[in-house]
Amino acid sequence: MRHTSAIVRSVAELRAQVAAWRGANQRIALVPTMGALHEGHLSLVRLGRERADRVVTSLFVNPTQFAPNEDFDAYPRNEAGDAALLGAEGCDLIFAPSVEAMYAPGHATTVTVAGVSEPMDGAARPHHFAGVATVVTKLLIQCLPDVAIFGEKDFQQLQVIRRLTLDLDLPVEILGAPIRRDADGLALSSRNAYLTAAERPIAGRLNVILAEAAAALRGGAAVAQVEAQGMAAVKAAGFQSVDYFDVRDPDTLAALPRGPLTGPARVFVAARLGRTRLIDNMAA
Ligand code: PAF
Numbered sequence: 001m002r003h004t005s006a007i008v009r010s011v012a013e014l015r016a017q018v019a020a021w022r023g024a025n026q027r028i029a030l031v032p033t034m035g036a037l038h039e040g041h042l043s044l045v046r047l048g049r050e051r052a053d054r055v056v057t058s059l060f061v062n063p064t065q066f067a068p069n070e071d072f073d074a075y076p077r078n079e080a081g082d083a084a085l086l087g088a089e090g091c092d093l094i095f096a097p098s099v100e101a102m103y104a105p106g107h108a109t110t111v112t113v114a115g116v117s118e119p120m121d122g123a124a125r126p127h128h129f130a131g132v133a134t135v136v137t138k139l140l141i142q143c144l145p146d147v148a149i150f151g152e153k154d155f156q157q158l159q160v161i162r163r164l165t166l167d168l169d170l171p172v173e174i175l176g177a178p179i180r181r182d183a184d185g186l187a188l189s190s191r192n193a194y195l196t197a198a199e200r201p202i203a204g205r206l207n208v209i210l211a212e213a214a215a216a217l218r219g220g221a222a223v224a225q226v227e228a229q230g231m232a233a234v235k236a237a238g239f240q241s242v243d244y245f246d247v248r249d250p251d252t253l254a255a256l257p258r259g260p261l262t263g264p265a266r267v268f269v270a271a272r273l274g275r276t277r278l279i280d281n282m283a284a
Pocket of ligand 1: 154
């Protein structure tokens, strides 16, 4: 049913609304996003509606998770379009703070998560996860939802958030939601908007290469061989560079022994195509 989601911009307004719902014994779901919403985000909102009485979606392009050379300024922003999509999904409240409302003058506290933050995107984008962990901790404390929902496309981010929630005793359930994909399997991402018509079919190869790697691992291939072949296949598909093509433990994200799998594993890739950096992952 189509309705308009109310928009609040201050933590005080967010807390007042959440307190009113709590007073009526309602469960609250939070879907943190940076806006530029697509079907992947909307699937998180739908999951929120299944798991709670009220859904809050945050729209905040968080400057602290972008390095100076990254795409903070260019990151797609479309609050009116996002609000229309959220209204159509039955989202109850949009929290869209300004940078100043999120980070008051003199802001001096950063949340860093050792271990799971360190490999892969943590190595390729050194300050990224501290920015993510800090803003997600703030959002969780600002809203105090019963459940917060994140997409598995950013699987490392999800594990970082699970870790900080445990370590800081935050009273919230963290729920991961399956990756949503285009018809050719390309994982939905706001950054897919950067792809040119010529790049789009190349981007669609990434998930095919991941699926081949996962199948090879299940068939008994050695981790070292699958990583090397995956890296070569991504380059051969037309990507300019590959930040990583890794097979890792799905919980700790630790590297695995170099031979055939002896337990659960997930394959992770990050690669650059023109001005777009794409990431994806798949269970083996
Ligand atoms: O995944 C995202 O969109 C962002 O990293 C998040 C979790 C909203 C934090 O800014």
